Amino acid sequence: MDKEKEFHAIRTLVYELSKTSSVTFDLDILLDQLFAILHDFPELPLEMRGALVLCNPRGNFFQVAQYGMEPAWKCDFCWPGFFENAVLLPGSTIRSGLLDDPQSDEGQQQLLLLPLNSKYQLDGYLVLYSDPDYQPTAIDLDFYTDLSEALSVMLQRTLTHEVLQLRELELEDAHEDAIRSLGTASSYRDNETGWHVVRMSNFAVAIAKAMGLTDEQRELLHIAAPMHDVGKIGISDSILLKPGKLTTEEFEIMKTHTHIGITILSGKDEMIVAARDIAGSHHEKWNGSGYPMGLSGTNIPLLARVCAVADVFDALTSERPYKEPWSVTEATDWIIAKSGEHFDPDVVRAFEDAMPEILRIRELYRDDIIDPNQSVNLPPLPPRNNEWVKWSDKLKIGIDVIDEHHRYLFDLINDLFEVVTNKRGAREVARLVKATDAYARVHFRTEEQMMNHYGYEGIKGQEKQHHAFESKIGEFYEELHINPLVAQFDVLTYLRDWLIHHIHVEDAKLYTLVSARI
Ligand SMILES: [Fe+2]
Ligand SMILES: [Fe+2]
């Protein structure tokens, strides 16, 4: 290419690419555009394929976007570290080399590596494939240098955009956490055991899903439902913690927890309003015989009607100082019998539909220590259509509840995979990483409790690994805030590899506890 043509080419490129990057942050679209333009310059002997490959803080390269190539997840995201073998072309920042293409069996290919750098956390290459005997001229190299600088700016914009999204999420989270801690504070004082609030709010979300409520309503429910009994903060211990049945006067005082809840949760914020509705109306009954207002039918706020079923089901099936737990069938039959009287018939129907999920939630958040000999028979889960990490019987360790936990962790990783591959953004990625981290902790503590109870020898080693995992996820979460473009792929492969390895190597040994019940 001659100088004039080079000048023209780069102007066109920068113009077209900046137009693209002002309407989308999708890097694949940016590459589509780039190759559409390169296609117009046949004098550059380039193949119509290439990738954006970015480096994580540990020096591993991840393919974050591609054109004319297999998507990153099909080749496991990661490019082997061969970039250091490429040589700098004289007088430029462009590297080239005969390198193994991880996606091809054709052996060595000639690659051109255009550096992508910025002052902030951006480090990687645009990888282009060229004819094997291509020797770029000085003008070609100028063109590639200009191109790499222009691309670096655009990538930096995408990065900044994603980081801003994450900051926004952090702010929302701080707000949610403040509200949630209220719910936690109230459950500490109650004689209801630890996981009631978690189970109950997950049941409520499962019922809402079966009713076809929107994602936003389900999200609200998830945050607000744990606060249903926040008003119990204002009830004296002598009543709240009384082991036996309450007297009529005591029960009247107990009922005021709904009013107290309404008073605590004052504010106009959507989340507070939902929490107030639930705290104030979860003891109302469909036929108007509930408290505090005696509301009936659809005058009772919808989310409160959903929470009423979820709350009662968990209370009935849980052990309390004054009662034995009811069986699932007994509790379900009772709730169905009270449909249209105590409960909203639509909610009860959805509760029945959501039963497979509800049963699973019960196993995922249990109050008691897991008995290694206990078997669990849950209804089969509906098949997923995009399963990246496949669950198989080979992964079962032979302790049913633990297997259920592991399976749920697989589900969370597959959800994360879906978010990453569908490019739903760093914000959604962060949300799921957080959820996976939170559930992994629930699972680890449960496993440790079981190991402790049954005198498992390897408990120290297990605890060490669990803690190492938790701090690693913490690090990834930080990295996600610095370079989400890379960290999202990185965390995904880490989660999968760690979990599979830990189950095979460490958790599999827990089988020795089966039939060794003390
Ligand atoms: Fe209550
Ligand atoms: Fe485990």
Ligand SMILES: [Fe+2]
């Ligand atoms: Fe473990």
